[in-house]
Amino acid sequence: MKANVWLPLSCAALSFSLAAQSPAELTIYTYSSFVSDWGPGPALTPLFEEQCDCTINWVGLDDGVSILNRLKLEKGNSKADVILGLDTQLMQETRALGAVQDFELSLPTLAFDWTETDFVPFDYGYFAFVYNTETLENPPSSMADLLDNFEGKVIYQDPRTSTPGQGLMLWMKSIYGDQSDAAWKKLATKTVTVTKGWSEAYGMFLKGESDLVLSYTTSPAYHVVAEQDERFAAALFSEGHVAQIEVAAVSANSEQTELANQFLSFLISEPAQAIIATTNWMLPVNPQAELPEAFSQLIQVKDIPVDSNQAAEMRQTWTKEWRNALSL
Known part of the structure; x- marks a missing residue:
């Protein structure tokens, strides 16, 4: 009789012991290119899992704006x-959802001043139109030269689903202000298509479907380092360029906050x-x-400075302006 009781208890104890030894799982929302075969995710995963004794569960969404839309849903x-891949223009809206919490770590000296206590910057870059020389x-x-004189074709991303698309919207507003509606209509005459995310747009450009694609000043470095191809360059605009700082945060719902901060x-x-830097092809925030x-x-x-608070308040209005100009 005792033997019959002992066996189930032993099995239960063994099962509990094995469960206790199972590595913790860290779920990270990010954008799809971050976890693609050529993105940072596959290279970062084994390095972090080795030091944390955990497993990473990556959830790849189309783009940074898509991450915010997922949090809203x-x-x-x-x-x-962890929420990884938003940018500074989306921080206010994400905070308003109650989706993040303050981080608990000491930041190293960064490439720029940073005073936020909930979002951690992890890379940055400047939006630019890339071309094949x-x-x-x-x-x-x-x-102005692009809108008024350029006779080629352009591909860019949708500001409703893409942070580069949103970056172009801020770039346009910074230069043209109340005249942005007319600027968008001029760009529309040169636009092949507006894609949902960066990967699709850049892939179409590489196939020769446009002369220019909205990307980053750092994109040519990818071709040089990864492909030994020096054909690609970023167009330098005299008005200046808008920067994007990408950020990550601990989710307010996380039950793995210590691991998330780690x-x-x-x-x-x-x-x-x-x-x-060499897989996401952006500039590192850690200058070392x-x-x-x-x-x-x-x-x-x-650099064209952008007021992040104003951008957060006006994003929907400016997006509607863009849609109306393109009759979307």
């Missing part, structure tokens, strides 16, 4: 532990930053990260 029931000899030298600390470490020589050859741009 989940209405406080998100399964994410062998097929386009005279790229536009300004936004991941954020890892994300801005020198090894992770070097990986991000080692970079290939190709990064020193990038165009040096004039």
